[in-house]
Amino acid sequence: MEKISGGEAVFAAACSTCHQPNGVGVRGAVPPLNDPAFMEPAVLTAVILRGVEGPIRVGRETFDGAMPGFAGQLTDQDIANVASYVRRTWGGADAGVDPGAVARARAQAAGAGPWRGGRDLTRVSPALLPQPAWSGPAPLPVDGAVLALINEGRGEALACSSCHGPQGQGGDPIPRLAGLPADYIAAQLDAFAAGRRRNDQMSGVARALGPTERRALADYYSRLAAPSTATPSLDGDRALGERLALRGDWSRDIPACFACHGPSGFGGGPRLPALAAQHPGYTAAQLSAWASGQRTGDPGGLMGEVAGRLSEQDRRAIADYLAGLPSSPATVPRNRR
Amino acid sequence: MSDPSETPRERTVPASPPSRGLIRDLLLAAAGGLAVLILGLLAVSLGWIDGRRERTSPSADAARPVAYFQPPPPSAIPDGPDGDAIRRGEALFMNTPANAAAFTGNSLSCVNCHLDGGRRANASPMWSAWGLYPMFRAKNGRINTMEDRIMGCFTFSMNAQASSSGGPPPAGHDVYRDLQAYMHFLATAAPSGVEMPGGGYPKVAQPAQGFDPVRGARVFAANCALCHGEDGQGRVNANGQPVFPPLWGPQSYNWGAGMARINTAAAFIKTNMPLGQTGRLSDQEAWDVAAFINSHERPKDPRQTGSVEDNARRNHTGGKTYYGQVVNGRLLGGGVR
Numbered sequence: 001m002e003k004i005s006g007g008e009a010v011f012a013a014a015c016s017t018c019h020q021p022n023g024v025g026v027r028g029a030v031p032p033l034n035d036p037a038f039m040e041p042a043v044l045t046a047v048i049l050r051g052v053e054g055p056i057r058v059g060r061e062t063f064d065g066a067m068p069g070f071a072g073q074l075t076d077q078d079i080a081n082v083a084s085y086v087r088r089t090w091g092g093a094d095a096g097v098d099p100g101a102v103a104r105a106r107a108q109a110a111g112a113g114p115w116r117g118g119r120d121l122t123r124v125s126p127a128l129l130p131q132p133a134w135s136g137p138a139p140l141p142v143d144g145a146v147l148a149l150i151n152e153g154r155g156e157a158l159a160c161s162s163c164h165g166p167q168g169q170g171g172d173p174i175p176r177l178a179g180l181p182a183d184y185i186a187a188q189l190d191a192f193a194a195g196r197r198r199n200d201q202m203s204g205v206a207r208a209l210g211p212t213e214r215r216a217l218a219d220y221y222s223r224l225a226a227p228s229t230a231t232p233s234l235d236g237d238r239a240l241g242e243r244l245a246l247r248g249d250w251s252r253d254i255p256a257c258f259a260c261h262g263p264s265g266f267g268g269g270p271r272l273p274a275l276a277a278q279h280p281g282y283t284a285a286q287l288s289a290w291a292s293g294q295r296t297g298d299p300g301g302l303m304g305e306v307a308g309r310l311s312e313q314d315r316r317a318i319a320d321y322l323a324g325l326p327s328s329p330a331t332v333p334r335n336r337r
Numbered sequence: 338m339s340d341p342s343e344t345p346r347e348r349t350v351p352a353s354p355p356s357r358g359l360i361r362d363l364l365l366a367a368a369g370g371l372a373v374l375i376l377g378l379l380a381v382s383l384g385w386i387d388g389r390r391e392r393t394s395p396s397a398d399a400a401r402p403v404a405y406f407q408p409p410p411p412s413a414i415p416d417g418p419d420g421d422a423i424r425r426g427e428a429l430f431m432n433t434p435a436n437a438a439a440f441t442g443n444s445l446s447c448v449n450c451h452l453d454g455g456r457r458a459n460a461s462p463m464w465s466a467w468g469l470y471p472m473f474r475a476k477n478g479r480i481n482t483m484e485d486r487i488m489g490c491f492t493f494s495m496n497a498q499a500s501s502s503g504g505p506p507p508a509g510h511d512v513y514r515d516l517q518a519y520m521h522f523l524a525t526a527a528p529s530g531v532e533m534p535g536g537g538y539p540k541v542a543q544p545a546q547g548f549d550p551v552r553g554a555r556v557f558a559a560n561c562a563l564c565h566g567e568d569g570q571g572r573v574n575a576n577g578q579p580v581f582p583p584l585w586g587p588q589s590y591n592w593g594a595g596m597a598r599i600n601t602a603a604a605f606i607k608t609n610m611p612l613g614q615t616g617r618l619s620d621q622e623a624w625d626v627a628a629f630i631n632s633h634e635r636p637k638d639p640r641q642t643g644s645v646e647d648n649a650r651r652n653h654t655g656g657k658t659y660y661g662q663v664v665n666g667r668l669l670g671g672g673v674r
Contacts, residue, residue, distance in 0.1 A: 018578065020432050022424070027434040027444075029577035065576030250453045255613040260564060260580075268580045269572045271563055299563045306613050329575070 007085025010078050013242060014070060015086075017263040023090045029065060031058035032090075037127045039091030041098075044083040045105045046124045047115070048074070053329060054117030055132040062132055068326035069114055072228055076102040114329065140223055146216045149209070156208035158201070160217065167226035172233065173281035178224035179328045183270035185218035187297075196297050228277035228327045232320035234284055237313065241321025244314060254309050257318065260302075266328040271299065277327035283319035288312075405458035405535035406465070408523040419518070426519025429512060430455055433495060440491050440506045442499025442636070443589060444571075447490070447516075449582045450596065452609060455523055458535030459608045465536030467524035475655060483520070484513040493594035498639045499587075499674065538604035544621040548599055548657070550664070553629025556622045560611055569633065585633035587673045592638040598656035602627035632664050637672025645670040 012021065019025050023033040031038075035058045038044065051069035055062055070079065076099040084096030115121050118131030151166075153159035160177075164170050168178035177185060191197035192206035193214070206214065232238060243249070245265065248256035257275060262268040265276035275283070289295035290307035298304060310318070411427075414420045429436045431454060433446040448454055455463035470483040481489075491497045491505030498504065506512040527533065558567070564581040565571055571583035583589045595601045607623035608615055618626070638660070641648040645668060649661025660670045 018576070020428065020435065022428045022436070024428070024432070024435045026432065026576075026578045027438060029573070029579075032435075063576075065578075248453070250457055253613060253615065259612060262574045262580045263578050266574050268574070269564065269566070300560055300611060300614065300617065302611060302614055 007081035007083070010074065010082035011085055014074065015082065017246065017258065018067070023086070028061075029063065031056065031061070031063050033086055034090045035059050036091065037125065039087050039093060040125055040127065041083060041087070041095075041101060042105070043121065043125050043128065044086060045079060045097060045102050046109070046121065048079050048083060049102075049106055049109045050112055051114040051326075051329060052117065052121065053114040054134040054136070056118035056121070057131050066114070066329035068329045069109075069227075070326055071106060071109060073324060073326050076100075076106060142220065143216060146213070146220055149213060149217065150220070154208065156204050158205055160205075163201075164221075165226075165229075168221045168224045169226040169229045170279050170282070171229065172231075172279035173285060174279070175282045176226070176228075176230065176278050176327070177221040178226040179267075180222060180273045181267060181270045182215075182218040182222035184273045185221055186215050187271065189214040189218065191297055197295060225329060226327060228323075228325070230277050230279045230323035232280055232323045234280050234316040234320050236280070236316035236318070236320030238317065238321045238324060240314065241317035241319070244310075244318055245321055252309050254306060257322075264328075265322055265325055274328040275322045276325035278319075278322055280316075280319035280323040283322055284315045287315040287318070291315075406462075406527055406533055408456050408462070408464045408527075409525050413525075414522065422515050422518035423522045426515035426517070426522075427454065429516050430519055437491070437495075437506065437512050438500075439502040440495070440497050440500050440504070440512065442496035443583075443587070444579050445495055445582055445588075445590065450494070450605065452612075455520070457609075459537075459539055460605070461537050462523070462535060463520040464524040464527045465533040467520045468527055468529035468531065468533070469536075483517055484508065487513055487516055492639055494590045494596065496589075496591045496636045498591070499636060538601065539608055540600075541603050541607045541620050541623055543600070543657070544619075544624055546621055548603075548624040548628040550625070550629040550632040552621075553625035553627070553632075556618070556626040557629050560618065560622075561626065564611070569630065584630045585635050587636060589635050591636035592660050592670055592672065593640055593652070597631055597635065597660065598658045599624065599627045599631050600657045602631055628659075632659050632669065634667075634669060634671065634673045636674065638670065641670075 011019075018030045019033055020030075025032040033039075038047070038058060047067070049069055049071045051067045053066040055064040057063075074082070079102045080097045080099040083102075087093040087095070087097065116136065117134030118128060119133050122128045122131055148154070149157060150160045153162070160168075163174045164177050165174075168176065170176035188197060189202075189206045189209065190211075192199060192202040193209070195203065209217070244254065245257040248254045248259065258265055260268050260272050261275045262272070265274060267274035286295060287307045287310060290298070290304045291310065293304060296304060307315075414423050414427075425436075430447040430451075434441045434444055450461065451457070451463060452460040466486075467483070470486060471480050472486075473479070474481045474486075476489070477485075488505045488508070495505075557569070561569075561584075565584050566581070569584040570586055570588070571579065571581040573579050590596050596605065603620075603624045603626075606627055607618060607620060611617060638648055638652065640652050645661050649670065653660040662669055
């Protein structure tokens with residue numbers, strides 16, 4: 001974990017793409033940071049450490065989305081700093097949050113997943129009531145044959161988990177698959193099988209799978225949520241990576257990564273995969289492959305063109321920045337309109 | 338949204354003698370352009386880029402000036418009350434529905450049409466617009482202050498009639514003060530009262546084959562649907578946070594917006610879409626896809642008091658539009674909610 005200085009900087013780097021630089025959130029999607037009940041140090045700390053999935057009432061509005069936990073990305077001091085910043089800036093509070101209290105909350109939260117909606121959070125503070133109940137997603141039926149492919153493999157089709165990990169979390173330079181869009185994963189497997197995307201190992205695997213199996217595996221991995229195991233390791237300039245991801249550099253015709261891959265790099269659509277928490281060696285290698293034309297097949301050639309405008313330094317900066325983000329929390333893309 | 342058709346602009350000649358800064362910018366741009374040219378030639382000769390990407394029409398290239406005004410960077414926003422207003426204006430510009438919640442009836446923000454926070458040349462940048470007001474506008478037949486102009490954006494592009502207040506911010510509202518503070522900042526040291534290179538959206542003459550929504554549907558499917566969706570309704574992420582704006586239907590701009598006119602949309606698209614691929618579409622494709630997008634129903638024109646036909650005669654004679662016309666057996670302009 002890399003220490004980020006003051007609370008304002010942590011907020012800009014970790015919180016602002018969803019909650020916005022001025023903390024107002026996004027209408028109908030991301031809560032504002034001005035509800036006094038949520039500004040209590042214990043509540044703020046609990047939410048930042050573990051994240052929240054499911055319905056939550058903030059002010060007079062109910063939001064039904066997902067916030068990732070930052071326990072793996074932020075130190076106790078970072079969390080104390082950003083919680084203090086939020087309290088003082090929008091919560092009308094004078095007192096900050098103590099890093100020691102964050103450390104104790106972290107020890108309690110060890111291994112726990114996201115809070116299940118606002119109702120679960122009332123265990124931290126009854127002042128949050130009333131809160132909507134969490135019903136949770138219906139359990140996913142998983143075909144035994146699919147699990148067998150993942151865990152045991154079949155001949156040339158090596159077990160997916162042997163490289164991509166038991167939860168699809170990957171391990172540099174093997175990519176994380178958990179939570180990527182099903183259409184995107186299926187398209188990659190099809191491309192490996194047809195030779196349109198080149199990787200000796202994956203070509204053999206994909207060719208040994210039938211089209212239905214490829215699709216079933218894509219569906220399976222798209223629904224997995226796994227904490228990040230990525231670590232920045234390319235000595236990239238993460239401040240530069242953050243700038244390129246959030247704002248791009250129009251003087252070089254480089255759009256922001258998140259303009260297409262979604263705020264916080266959580267994905268932008270069925271063919272625009274999440275980038276957050278991807279392993280940096282993989283990300284940098286793919287950007288190089290796009291730039292050189294070794295990887296193709298992007299609709300309209302967009303990714304190849306944009307990658308071609310990035311320097312080698314830019315690629316390392318972006319890859320390391322993305323590796324430092326928490327993983328995309330929600331795995332099934334929803335389109336509410 | 339800017340409205341180039343109202344004020345015919347010649348964009349090929351800088352409006353004033355080049356200053357020292359401009360000469361420096363020209364040199365830098367020339368060097369950058371040379372590098373891009375060499376890379377581009379290399380890419381084509383190596384087969385990295387297929388011929389399709391090289392179809393930029395010569396007229397569009399010739400019309401593109403080599404250097405543009407550079408607005409100050411975000412780091413130049415001062416401290417104190419001025420800076421606070423500029424930052425509030427920037428927040429309004431980037432995330433309009435949350436920061437002007439009572440006055441926006443859809444999910445669009447200023448930055449959807451004025452790219453890169455109103456900084457991007459040829460995407461109707463604020464540094465150019467600022468010095469042109471007050472200005473006579475045929476749209477309402479009177480002198481418009483910048484506040485009047487922004488009120489028009491809320492009324493038409495943000496479809497304020499569907500907002501909780503039922504209309505745009507009233508005259509004198511702080512929303513206008515803060516947005517103007519931001520524009521004034523972006524226009525720091527820009528000339529006043531002259532057309533600047535890179536202002537507005539560069540006009541694209543109607544091509545020989547006119548415009549055709551049937552051809553446009555094919556252009557849309559091949560170039561736009563990846564991001565804006567097959568149904569043109571844009572995309573939101575798992576939290577419901579907008580990633581790509583909707584192009585028609587109840588969450589898009591209404592029939593009174595400049596962008597609802599085919600010529601204006603074609604101008605925007607030709608230079609700015611797909612994001613990061615300026616020049617990918619031919620003039621013909623830009624016009625056709627603009628016709629396709631604007632042949633769909635959208636919220637009604639708030640100026641309509643009588644019939645659509647009556648309003649078409651009063652308010653829709655200035656540009657190319659399907660408002661009040663029958664397309665596929667349906668009279669367009671009735672509105673959707």
